[in-house]
Amino acid sequence: AIQLTQSPSSLSASVGDRVTITCRASQGISTALAWYQQKSGKPPKLLIYVASSLQSGVPSRFSGSGSGTDFTLTISSLQPEDLATYYCQQFNSYPWTFGQGTKVDIK
Amino acid sequence: EVQLLESGGGLVQPGGSLRLSCAASGFDFSTYAMSWVRQAPGKGLEYVSSISGSGGTTDYADSVRGRFIISRDNSKDTLFLQMNSLRDEDTATYFCAKYSGWAALDYWGQGALVTVSS
Numbered sequence: 001a002i003q004l005t006q007s008p009s010s011l012s013a014s015v016g017d018r019v020t021i022t023c024r025a026s027q028g029i030s031t032a033l034a035w036y037q038q039k040s041g042k043p044p045k046l047l048i049y050v051a052s053s054l055q056s057g058v059p060s061r062f063s064g065s066g067s068g069t070d071f072t073l074t075i076s077s078l079q080p081e082d083l084a085t086y087y088c089q090q091f092n093s094y095p096w097t098f099g100q101g102t103k104v105d106i107k
Numbered sequence: 108e109v110q111l112l113e114s115g116g117g118l119v120q121p122g123g124s125l126r127l128s129c130a131a132s133g134f135d136f137s138t139y140a141m142s143w144v145r146q147a148p149g150k151g152l153e154y155v156s157s158i159s160g161s162g163g164t165t166d167y168a169d170s171v172r173g174r175f176i177i178s179r180d181n182s183k184d185t186l187f188l189q190m191n192s193l194r195d196e197d198t199a200t201y202f203c204a205k206y207s208g209w210a211a212l213d214y215w216g217q218g219a220l221v222t223v224s225s
Contacts, residue, residue: 001169031210032210033210034210034211034212036152036212038152043202043215043216043217043218044144044152044202044212044215045215046207046211046212046213048211049207049209049210049211049213050209050210050211051210053209055211055213085151087151087152089152089154089211089212091210091211094157094166095154095166095167095168095169096142096154096157096166097154098144098151098152098153098154099151100151101151101152
């Protein structure tokens, strides 16, 4: 199975900061990667698909990039409502594994 | 509006069985693959299983293969997860999710809590 490693596991940033989360795959997955945001007690919400496409309705401060083994989720200007845990997931091959998550706190 | 509603969760003893259902609406159910994803209390997301739109192709995580069975009834727009030989470590909230067709799960249900305990 393909393993996804996210870093950091957690971070704390101030409102307005630029935040970057990385996801590294154990083997190449082209652009078959999604990013999700999960707030406490809620199901995950899709942010980014095929590595860099913004899901409809998601604020433009969220962006994704990368291909092959290295991927990045960027929040250009952190907002209070972005307090959440973020996950990557690969779809290159079964099983469709997830990263371990990155918890984002607001300073 | 796409809606996914899980049901069938509850408390079960180790070694027992449970069947989860996910009622779908708002899209052409038979066209899309569907997945189950679980989340143990305080833990991250874990992929469980997927099934193609026709039901002809299925996949399982190693942790559940041989114990869980995914199926679907396209005439009733419903996804199922039959869980057998349940273990303590299967305790989790189970989400059903729709595959978008473009490397993502684009809609998720609210989840069904399964607790395995004696």
